[in-house]
Amino acid sequence: MLIEEKLPSDPDRAPVFIEAWLRRLRPLGLNDDQVFGLKLCLQEALINAIKHGNKCNKHLAVWVKIAADPRCLAVEITDQGQGFDPGAVPDPTAPENIGKNHGRGIYLIRQTMGAVDFSNGGRTIKMVMPLTGDRSGGH
Amino acid sequence: MDIKFEKINDIRLIVLEGELNMESAHKFKETFKPILKERNAKVLIDFAKVPFIDSSGIAALIEVCQNLGKVNGRMCLCHVNKKIVNVFEITKVHKLFKMFESHQEALRSF
Numbered sequence: 001m002l003i004e005e006k007l008p009s010d011p012d013r014a015p016v017f018i019e020a021w022l023r024r025l026r027p028l029g030l031n032d033d034q035v036f037g038l039k040l041c042l043q044e045a046l047i048n049a050i051k052h053g054n055k056c057n058k059h060l061a062v063w064v065k066i067a068a069d070p071r072c073l074a075v076e077i078t079d080q081g082q083g084f085d086p087g088a089v090p091d092p093t094a095p096e097n098i099g100k101n102h103g104r105g106i107y108l109i110r111q112t113m114g115a116v117d118f119s120n121g122g123r124t125i126k127m128v129m130p131l132t133g134d135r136s137g138g139h
Numbered sequence: 140m141d142i143k144f145e146k147i148n149d150i151r152l153i154v155l156e157g158e159l160n161m162e163s164a165h166k167f168k169e170t171f172k173p174i175l176k177e178r179n180a181k182v183l184i185d186f187a188k189v190p191f192i193d194s195s196g197i198a199a200l201i202e203v204c205q206n207l208g209k210v211n212g213r214m215c216l217c218h219v220n221k222k223i224v225n226v227f228e229i230t231k232v233h234k235l236f237k238m239f240e241s242h243q244e245a246l247r248s249f
Contacts, residue, residue, distance in 0.1 A: 011161060012162070014161075015160070015161075015162055032222075033222065036191065036222045039191065040191075040193055040226070043160065043161070043193045044193060044194055047161055047193075047195070092230060092231075093230060093231040098230075098231050098232060098234060098235065099201060099205065099235065100201075101198035101199075101201045101202050102194075102198055104194040104197060104198070104230050105193075105194045107229075107230065108193075108194060108226070108229065108230065111229045112229075
């Protein structure tokens with residue numbers, strides 16, 4: 001299964017796209033935990049691309065590619081912003097950062113997905129969720 | 140997100156229905172503006188009908204919790220589903236919120 005989409009940099013429209021992708025991915029038979037985790041990561045990565053990458057500039061686009069097979073689901077999201085250094089993002093779980101009201105998106109993605117890679121100067125994130133194991137659990 | 144208000148003695152019960160995410164975070168924070176004008180406010184937030192939270196929702200909760208603290212108020216959560224508790228634990232923000240499994244337990248904590 002392959003989903004490819006070019007999105008406008010409009011954060012208000014992101015949830016609608018995400019719900020549509022999750023509906024299209026239903027035949028994969030993901031369990032509740034996998035759907036929750038995937039939705040969380042799509043939301044965080046897409047909002048990062050739109051808000052922090054493209055700065056909500058509606059003249060800039062975000063490209064999303066979701067490729068799934070029975071073993072894994074790979075998501076690639078690319079923006080047209082300035083890029084950033086993912087290694088320089090502070091750890092939101094450090095004691096001095098726990099009370100801050102920002103900076104958890106990438107951390108949540110890293111903790112939820114099986115593998116996460118940035119390329120293209122931080123403009124592209126690729127995240128992979130393994131689909132092996134029990135898909136009936138998580139209710 | 141739908142937000143309903145009830146009052147149990149001097150405790151404000153806020154019942155949320157829907158996702159606490161980037162879309163709803165602003166509405167959620169606005170809800171607390173009048174409460175933040177009080178001192179010593181006691182707030183119980185019922186999460187029973189909240190199926191999903193993202194980092195914007197977490198940020199909104201932290202902001203409200205901290206703002207309540209500034210006016211000597213207190214806040215706790217109840218009926219938080221396991222997936223959301225897991226997100227709180229991953230990000231360690233569970234250390235910031237008192238969470239209870241029932242209204243009764245939460246009410247007793249004030």
